[in-house]
Amino acid sequence: MLHEEVVGRIRDILLDGEIPPGARIPERELCERLEISRTPLREALKVLAAEGLVQLLPHRGSRAAKLTDKDMRDLFEVCQGLEALAGELACERITDREIADIAAAHAAMVQHYREGDLIQYYRGNRAIHEGIVNAAGNPVLAGLYASVTARIRRARYVTPMTPQRWALAVSEHEAILNALQRRDGAGLSHILRAHLRHKREEVLQAGFAETESSEPTLKIA
Amino acid sequence: MLHEEVVGRIRDILLDGEIPPGARIPERELCERLEISRTPLREALKVLAAEGLVQLLPHRGSRAAKLTDKDMRDLFEVCQGLEALAGELACERITDREIADIAAAHAAMVQHYREGDLIQYYRGNRAIHEGIVNAAGNPVLAGLYASVTARIRRARYVTPMTPQRWALAVSEHEAILNALQRRDGAGLSHILRAHLRHKREEVLQAGFAETESSEPTLKIA
DNA sequence: TGGATCATTTTTGAATTCAAAAATAGAGAT
DNA sequence: ATCTCTATTTTTGAATTCAAAAATGATCCA
Known part of the structure; x- marks a missing residue:
């Protein structure tokens, strides 16, 4: 191996x-x-x-590793920055073919949304974001993005996905695809930031706290 | 150890x-x-x-590791994005004390510029950029920034620093400090991007090429 | 003389071994 | 019985050892 x-x-x-x-x-x-x-x-x-x-x-x-709220906030902040950058670069470089692929992934994701299949929705969601990052054509960026998103995903937070939040996320994704198709870098960057900010608020508001499962709390001397 | x-x-x-x-x-x-x-x-x-x-x-x-032109471009691109993000965040969070420290570092750097001491100038320059990144108060961001700048610095590119370029860099730094003092996040982010873009152009234009020093070129079969 | 093939040496990657540090268990004292 | 101190076990970190792969170089043949 x-x-x-x-x-x-x-x-x-x-x-x-x-x-x-x-x-x-x-x-x-x-x-x-x-x-x-x-x-x-x-x-x-x-x-x-x-x-x-x-x-x-x-x-x-x-x-x-155990993440604190602060760690999580920091990771989201960086993730936001990386995605915004990726969005701008992608708009400069993305091919029609890549746009078509992302549009297809988007359609599939919307279908999962309509069916209420959260797992598949998440999968599709991730594919779209990764597609945009890859379309930026910058392996360094892609690497850092992978590392940051991995750490975020690591924390198996269970955000209660309300219908309102879900609908908002989907509508934001419509805007994302739209900006990408128009190759509107500034617009895409802006939407991606807002999208991530909402997600972060969800996660942190939902009381993200990595509960200590295997370590007793220290007693104070 | x-x-x-x-x-x-x-x-x-x-x-x-x-x-x-x-x-x-x-x-x-x-x-x-x-x-x-x-x-x-x-x-x-x-x-x-x-x-x-x-x-x-x-x-x-x-x-x-040996960097290609493409690697270098990618690194600069990401570095730009990270600094822009750091600039925005720093403007939200920086303390008066931190601004004062950066202002002092800036003054010292300008002095080195006047004296024509490139080495000390570079050192001061780096301190300012690191100061801004640290003022963002995001260790994740600081870590990625350190990693990316290390890789860039790794390539001992020898950019011929012309008086014109140097003067431009210093004037950009004036604008950087100014935006920081006004806590103008968008402005700072914008200036930092331009600053880095110029630096990248310098480096790549100067014909950055990591010459192979210890490996004979492969002969084509 | 040039090139190919095979034996030898070197280097690499990973298992094992070994010493030190920490955790655990046990005995003794209170 | 509980706490503390010590002996034992376990775990960790690193040196050593070992096998496999690659590089080197020597020999043989054209």
């Missing part, structure tokens, strides 16, 4: 929430499961720590 | 250009120099590879 694959596998395990935020990372188990020794596992953990998904505590192992 | 320190030491060695872009990373030598074994060294190299400073070639070792 290649180094990058090990990193990817563990990243997925973390993103799937299989190891909840704040929980210890069981080295031994992961070694057995991935059928590797501790050396490559630990290399991967250090990489994931640099990415912000894992927290290393000297001499007492590693844990799945 | 702590893991993070090892990463930092090697990062510095790369940023100092001690190992030129494209050159093989001498594992053995680095081990001796840092007085560590291969295990922690290799952990650090994988982290630096994830950061984009090192290129890992399966079964044939690691090299100092």
Whole structure:
């Protein structure tokens, strides 16, 4: 198994929430499961720590990173900036073909919305945002975006998606597609910011708090 | 020596250009120099590879990453976006004290300009940009910014700094400080973008090309 | 003499081993 | 019984070792 694959596998395990935020990372188990020794596992953990998904505590192992409200706010803020930038660049560079693909993804997403299929809706939603970022034609940007969105998604917040919020999100997506088709960079950038701001408000308002599941609260001396 | 320190030491060695872009990373030598074994060294190299400073070639070792013109353009583009975002956020959050510090750094930088001390000028320039990014109060943003600027700086491009360019840069910095003092987020963001765009044009126009120093060009079969 | 093939050396990647640090368990004292 | 201190176990971090892959170089043939 290649180094990058090990990193990817563990990243997925973390993103799937299989190891909840704040929980210890069981080295031994992961070694057995991935059928590797501790050396490559630990290399991967250090990489994931640099990415912000894992927290290393000297001499007492590693844990799945736990995000505070502040962390979440910061991540959204950066995500917003990256998407806005991607939107502007995409409008300069996107091909008709790519626009058509995103339009198709949009239509599919709207269909999922009509059917009330939240999971599929989210999937489609993500595909559109990633499509825009990729259309920016900037791998550095795409990489940072992937890293930031991964950390956001990491926190399996369960935002109660109200019909109002959902409808708003869909209408915003209509505007996004529209700006993209018009190749209106400034407009797209503006809409994307608003879209992300709304999402962030949802998440934080919903009382995002990464509850400590495996660590007792410290008693004060 | 702590893991993070090892990463930092090697990062510095790369940023100092001690190992030129494209050159093989001498594992053995680095081990001796840092007085560590291969295990922690290799952990650090994988982290630096994830950061984009090192290129890992399966079964044939690691090299100092070499940037193409496209890479450089992409990095500048993202750097621009991050600084613009930082500028906007900084205007919302910066304290009078922080403004005063940046103003002082600006004055010092202008003095270095007058004295024609390019090295000190660059140092001051960097301090100002970092000051703005830090004033944004977003560690995630600061981290990404550090990573991107490191990669840019990594490429020891030698831009011939003409008097005209230098004067323009200084006048842009006047405008930057001004916008910051007025806490004009949109204005600051706009100026920062222009400033970075000019810098990028300089670098790329100057024919940035990471000349291959240690690898013969492949002969076409 | 030039080039191809095979043996040797070197280097890489990963498992194992080892020492130090931390966690745990147990004994003794209060 | 509970707390504390110590001995034991476990876990962590890093050096070493080992196998596989690649690079090197030597030999043989045209």
